[in-house]
Amino acid sequence: xxxxxxxxSSVARRAALRALLPGAGVDALLVTDLVNVRYLTGFTGSNxxxxxxxxxxxxxxxxxxxxxxxxxxxxxxxxDTVIGRACAATLAELAHELGVGxxxxxxxxxxxxxxxxLAEKAALVRAPGLVQRLRxxxxxxxxxxxxxxxxxxxxxxxxxxxxxxxAPGRTEAEVALDxxxxxxxxxxxxxxxxxxxxxxxxxxxxxxxxxxxxLRRGDFVKLDFGALVxxxxxxxxxxxxxxxxxDWQRELYALVAAAQAAGRAALTPGAEVPDVDAAARRVVxxxxxxxxxxxxxxxxxxxxxxEAPLLGATGSGRLAAGMSVTVEPGVYLEGRGGVRIExxxxxxxxxxxxxxxxxxxxxxx
Amino acid sequence: xxxxxxxxSSVARRAALRALLPGAGVDALLVTDLVNVRYLTGFTGSNxxxxxxxxxxxxxxxxxxxxxxxxxxxxxxxxDTVIGRACAATLAELAHELGVGxxxxxxxxxxxxxxxxLAEKAALVRAPGLVQRLRxxxxxxxxxxxxxxxxxxxxxxxxxxxxxxxAPGRTEAEVALDxxxxxxxxxxxxxxxxxxxxxxxxxxxxxxxxxxxxLRRGDFVKLDFGALVxxxxxxxxxxxxxxxxxDWQRELYALVAAAQAAGRAALTPGAEVPDVDAAARRVVxxxxxxxxxxxxxxxxxxxxxxEAPLLGATGSGRLAAGMSVTVEPGVYLEGRGGVRIExxxxxxxxxxxxxxxxxxxxxxx
Numbered sequence: 001x002x003x004x005x006x007x008x009s010s011v012a013r014r015a016a017l018r019a020l021l022p023g024a025g026v027d028a029l030l031v032t033d034l035v036n037v038r039y040l041t042g043f044t045g046s047n048x049x050x051x052x053x054x055x056x057x058x059x060x061x062x063x064x065x066x067x068x069x070x071x072x073x074x075x076x077x078x079x080d081t082v083i084g085r086a087c088a089a090t091l092a093e094l095a096h097e098l099g100v101g102x103x104x105x106x107x108x109x110x111x112x113x114x115x116x117x118l119a120e121k122a123a124l125v126r127a128p129g130l131v132q133r134l135r136x137x138x139x140x141x142x143x144x145x146x147x148x149x150x151x152x153x154x155x156x157x158x159x160x161x162x163x164x165x166x167a168p169g170r171t172e173a174e175v176a177l178d179x180x181x182x183x184x185x186x187x188x189x190x191x192x193x194x195x196x197x198x199x200x201x202x203x204x205x206x207x208x209x210x211x212x213x214x215l216r217r218g219d220f221v222k223l224d225f226g227a228l229v230x231x232x233x234x235x236x237x238x239x240x241x242x243x244x245x246x247d248w249q250r251e252l253y254a255l256v257a258a259a260q261a262a263g264r265a266a267l268t269p270g271a272e273v274p275d276v277d278a279a280a281r282r283v284v285x286x287x288x289x290x291x292x293x294x295x296x297x298x299x300x301x302x303x304x305x306x307e308a309p310l311l312g313a314t315g316s317g318r319l320a321a322g323m324s325v326t327v328e329p330g331v332y333l334e335g336r337g338g339v340r341i342e343x344x345x346x347x348x349x350x351x352x353x354x355x356x357x358x359x360x361x362x363x364x365x
Numbered sequence: 366x367x368x369x370x371x372x373x374s375s376v377a378r379r380a381a382l383r384a385l386l387p388g389a390g391v392d393a394l395l396v397t398d399l400v401n402v403r404y405l406t407g408f409t410g411s412n413x414x415x416x417x418x419x420x421x422x423x424x425x426x427x428x429x430x431x432x433x434x435x436x437x438x439x440x441x442x443x444x445d446t447v448i449g450r451a452c453a454a455t456l457a458e459l460a461h462e463l464g465v466g467x468x469x470x471x472x473x474x475x476x477x478x479x480x481x482x483l484a485e486k487a488a489l490v491r492a493p494g495l496v497q498r499l500r501x502x503x504x505x506x507x508x509x510x511x512x513x514x515x516x517x518x519x520x521x522x523x524x525x526x527x528x529x530x531x532a533p534g535r536t537e538a539e540v541a542l543d544x545x546x547x548x549x550x551x552x553x554x555x556x557x558x559x560x561x562x563x564x565x566x567x568x569x570x571x572x573x574x575x576x577x578x579x580l581r582r583g584d585f586v587k588l589d590f591g592a593l594v595x596x597x598x599x600x601x602x603x604x605x606x607x608x609x610x611x612d613w614q615r616e617l618y619a620l621v622a623a624a625q626a627a628g629r630a631a632l633t634p635g636a637e638v639p640d641v642d643a644a645a646r647r648v649v650x651x652x653x654x655x656x657x658x659x660x661x662x663x664x665x666x667x668x669x670x671x672e673a674p675l676l677g678a679t680g681s682g683r684l685a686a687g688m689s690v691t692v693e694p695g696v697y698l699e700g701r702g703g704v705r706i707e708x709x710x711x712x713x714x715x716x717x718x719x720x721x722x723x724x725x726x727x728x729x730x
Contacts, residue, residue: 066659068571109476111476112472113472128478177550184545206432207436
């Protein structure tokens with residue numbers, strides 16, 4: 001993604017947000033969620049807030065502190081910047097001075113205490129989720145970053161397997177480090193979350209942290225990991241068997257693979273998100289394993305590893321082309337082992353685009 | 366830290382919290398900040414809430430979701446657990462059923478929207494910062510983890526230098542990866558934040574992200590990084606010169622070293638935290654460089670990389686023995702280079718205990 005692309009995207013994203021402001025009943029939005037600030041400006045520092053004024057960029061302001069003076073000038077040349085430490089309060093005061101009547105704030109991000117402080121400075125209106133709504137559908141620059149992140153994860157896993165990195169005697173923690181090192185070496189700025197490497201009975205723990213437990217012949221090894229590229233997260237799970245799979249392992253794997261295929265097939269524009277979850281879950285329930293599929297089917301992925309939409313029974317809304325989501329059913333047999341198979345995909349008008357391309361056939365190593 | 370130590374600590378920490386509840390005017394506290402949940406229970410999952418009842422652990426409850434059923438039983442055998450996805454709401458309802466009159470909530474963590482939802486279920490009272498207040502003074506188990514984390518960072522940097530890892534031609538990103546890999550190899554679960562490696566003019570950017578820029582002879586190289594051990598973060602900055610330092614580099618380094626020594630000397634129990642900042646800042650101001658020291662002197666460090674107390678002009682409160690803080694003055698000459706020298710230290714009744722022991726003399730490599 002060239003710098004120019006980023007700049008153009010930021011301008012277009014702010015314009016799209018401004019178009020939502022009248023409907024939210026506000027003259028400006030105070031953006032305090034740093035992920036949303038990054039999305040709207042390209043700024044990557046750790047302290048910032050953004051005032052998006054309905055009148056346009058000339059009336060909008062980005063605030064950060066003195067540590068980021070050079071960085072903000074470099075990353076965000078197209079917005080006026082204010083330097084201060086208490087960015088939200090600084091911009092709320094400024095909004096008042098600029099004559100903003102109704103100032104929207106991210107009520108799904110601002111804490112009760114922070115709100116009490118801001119409310120002394122401006123007339124605040126709840127305006128949750130506006131930027132998250134825009135972020136669900138990815139633009140070309142975002143898709144490019146997601147593709148790159150997923151490709152790096154694919155490459156790292158292929159290398160790990162090819163170099164004998166999944167072998168009895170290695171520990172879960174060693175495998176996790178190996179995977180993460182390979183992703184970094186291929187250009188990731190980091191793992192996109194704490195990698196899960198879970199061997200044997202540990203594979204039945206959905207979110208297991210890697211330990212010093214050595215991998216053993218006959219184990220399921222579940223690997224759930226991703227690469228971070230330009231702020232975008234990839235997310236993939238593969239479950240392999242060390243040696244020849246036992247019958248119960250083969251059956252369990254086939255069940256989860258069928259559920260995952262059903263979930264992928266349900267990824268069409270216009271689908272209600274709980275229905276996508278249901279399509280995959282039905283396969284597991286019909287096999288009598290519904291109780292052992294203990295989490296939602298998937299989630300949006302982008303600048304955050306978990307973002308809207310939630311593909312679960314409690315999710316709401318419809319899919320649209322350009323949304324990037326995971327499809328990751330899992331069935332976990334406590335004390336024995338579990339299987340999860342997960343891809344990151346993009347919803348399109350045709351079949352979804354699978355970004356994580358490492359094979360999904362049962363791999364016996 | 367043995368599992369037994371953790372269990373004992375959690376019990377003691379919950380008891381200390383209960384002792385604060387009457388003063389806050391509440392019968393129970395709904396803890397939703399995951400870092401605070403971890404501190405009070407040892408639970409490390411990504412979704413949880415905790416109800417701490419003034420009557421004791423028998424009336425208290427931990428909530429997490431089905432993904433963590435086995436993990437919570439293992440990590441928190443000493444508290445009754447409720448399985449649910451919307452943990453805060455689940456426990457607020459339960460509090461109501463248990464006859465809790467005034468339910469405290471972490472108003473510095475709960476969002477405005479989440480509060481509106483919880484307020485339908487229980488009579489809520491703002492109770493910010495109670496757990497953070499306890500967390501400022503570290504117990505023996507925490508100090509052991511911090512010492513281990515800092516020792517790993519020391520070892521990684523020493524190895525990097527000994528193995529020629531800081532040499533002209535290597536890129537900032539390569540050096541960052543090398544450091545992080547060495548920390549992991551020595552037992553860190555990860556870096557404690559995105560490592561800063563900043564060469565030449567980049568060293569004047571306080572929070573620079575490593576790039577593909579190669580290190581060059583004569584450069585300042587600023588390295589700000591840390592190791593994560595058992596959830597505890599180390600934090601250290603060293604600035605070296607590749608080759609022989611120029612006079613301006615030597616002078617700048619001596620100035621920052623003097624400020625850092627002044628800051629360390631001011632770390633005494635009972636000191637007001639703005640005074641600690643002022644002690645170091647005065648050295649820089651007197652040298653005419655006050656404008657180029659653009660951030661606070663330091664911060665508390667523990668389960669979070671930045672936590673209370675803030676050692677800055679806007680901080681408040683007094684130091685106490687057992688607090689772990691950073692002392693990290695920096696002077697940044699835009700376009701030329703900058704120096705920051707940072708230790709993690711523990712306040713004691715005598716001289717502070719320096720946990721990051723890598724030498725602070727100007728290193729010319």
